[in-house]
Amino acid sequence: MQGAKLRYEHLSKHYGSTIAVRDLSGDIRPGVVTGMLGPNGAGKSTALKCLLGLAAPTSGGALIDERPYAELDDPGRRIGTVLETRGFHPGVTGRQNLLVLTAAIGIDDSRVAQVLDIVELTEAADRRIKGYSLGMRQRLSLAAGLLADPDTLVLDEPGNGLDPHAIVWLRNLLKGLAAEGRTVLVSSHQLAEMQHTVDDVFIMDHGDLKAQGSMSEVCGGRSLEEAFLAITEGGRL
Amino acid sequence: MRTSLRAEVRKLRYQRSTYGILISACALAAVSSISLIATAQLPQQGGMFLNLTDEATMHLVMSSATAGYIFALVLGIVMSTTEFRHSTAVATYLAQPKRRTVMVAKMMIAAVMGVVVQLVSTTVGMLAGYIYVQRYDHFALAPDTYGRILAGSVLVGAVLAIVGVAVGSLIRSQMVAVVVSLLWLQLVEGLIIVFADWLGKWSMRSAITSVLDVAVRVRSPQATIDTTNGFGPWPSVALLLGYAALFAVAATVTSMRRDVE
Secondary structure (H helix, E strand, O other): OOOOOEEEEEEEEEEOOEEEEEEEEEEEOOOOEEEEEOOOOOOHHHHHHHHOOOOOOOEEEEEEOOEOHHHOOOHHHHEEEEOOOOOOOOOOEHHHHHHHHHHHHOOOOHHHHHHHHHOOOOOOOOOEHHHOOHHHHHHHHHHHHHOOOOOEEEEEOOOOOOOHHHHHHHHHHHHHHHHOOOEEEEEEOOHHHHHOOOOEEEEEEOOEEEEEEEHHHHHOOOOHHHHHHHHOOOOOO | OHHHHHHHHHHHHHOHHHHHHHHHHHHHHHHHHHHHHHHOOOOOOOOOOOOOOOHHHHHHHHHHHHOOHHHHHHHHHHHHHHHHHOOOHHHHHHHOOOHHHHHHHHHHHHHHHHHHHHHHHHHHHHHHHHHHHOOOOOOOOOHHHHHHHHHHHHHHHHHHHHHHHHHHHHHOOHHHHHHHHHHHHHHHHHHHHHHOHHHHOOOHHHHHHHHHOOOOEEEOOOOEEEOOOOOOHHHHHHHHHHHHHHHHHHHHHHHHHOOOO
16 A cells, blocks of 8 residues: 655745744654654644645645646545544434544445444443543544555644554554555654654644754754654753 | 334334324424414403404414424434434444445435324314314315315425434534524424524525414504515525525534534
8 A cells, every 4th residue: 555645835824913823844754653742732633634624725836746736636534633623413423423434534434333343332332422531432433544555644733632552552553554665654753752753753842843854964963852852952842 | 224214113113202292292383373363362452363264363373283393303313313322323324334324315304204193293283283173253265275284284294203303413402403403493493584584584494484374463552573584485485495404514524524423
């Protein structure tokens, strides 16, 4: 399987006078896990939203295989997403929420049972979402992201709410998917966990890209946390 | 488009609010027709018009069974605003990033649901009125009259459901969208019709009144209310379709320009 090539080209996004992302450029390659790392408010989520066509760039752009998300053939099938802002209807069961998605992206309903099994949510599948814990909602988000067996995964803070066992599971899953040739882009502010997960990094702070490259290039023998603090000059976390 | 249509159908099937809205529309339709019949039994003053042996009164009684159209509007609003209230719009637009396609699919399904809401609720309302009126002397309406009332009712249901989707997309807050819509339709336009009929006949409410044939003329020493000055049924149909098109275009253009949060 060959994942998509993701590219940011001088992307900037402003909300009124607030600059969420400033002149972000860089490539995300298939076959590795790329981490977009930085504290809350660094612009990571906004950069992902622009990539996925949910937010319009103020200038520049974000491309997937040289095309905007909206111009891809079957983007819902090709790109799996786990976004913090993605919601589920609380009055509807987990299974039904996923069945809405299978209809929306045009895949077989039988896939729902498979992904529920992968994220170990089968037993709770027929309960309404309002009774789910944060961790269960996050697992459901992961199930939604994996639903179409996509060649590219874009995940925003996927470890939020997961217990240590699930975080290890998630790490192995992401590494395994990348090893199959898929593109995996994950944003996070949990540097200690990302140290063990990502191969390439984008380090962002206050909307600016502070560093990018492979882990060894960016960290230079230091831990990711030490490198981050040095790069952002003791920036906030 | 087909996938978006299927997704919209599933959303409505799975959400309890769909069934709640349908039941509420039926209840309102039944209460409307029965309460008019009951009102006709009260001592009347000032040349009031409610006489069940009169054809116009019986027509009004059965036409009042169309009152559930408010819920077709609410259904459309809920279809849109639920997406933003629970942030499911993110998944919707990730699955189908062509926002025009999503909006068109939503409006198509809303129109069908508006027809269903009005078909079911008006039938229930007319049936309730028909059964209740049997205990009194009354004018027997011709069967095709019921058919015409039903036809007007489903048309209004379809149009208002589309308008509801558009309003919900423009305003996004469910509570605000519902309150603003109902206040506008029931209060503001109602006042415009009564106090400035030259302007009021262009209102949506006036067009609905004409299509549903529920205009009233009350003259009493206390007040005169006349809602019969609107356009005829066919121009009113055209006016309603114009409103639906206007709202649909405004909502679609706006949705294409706004970020999805």
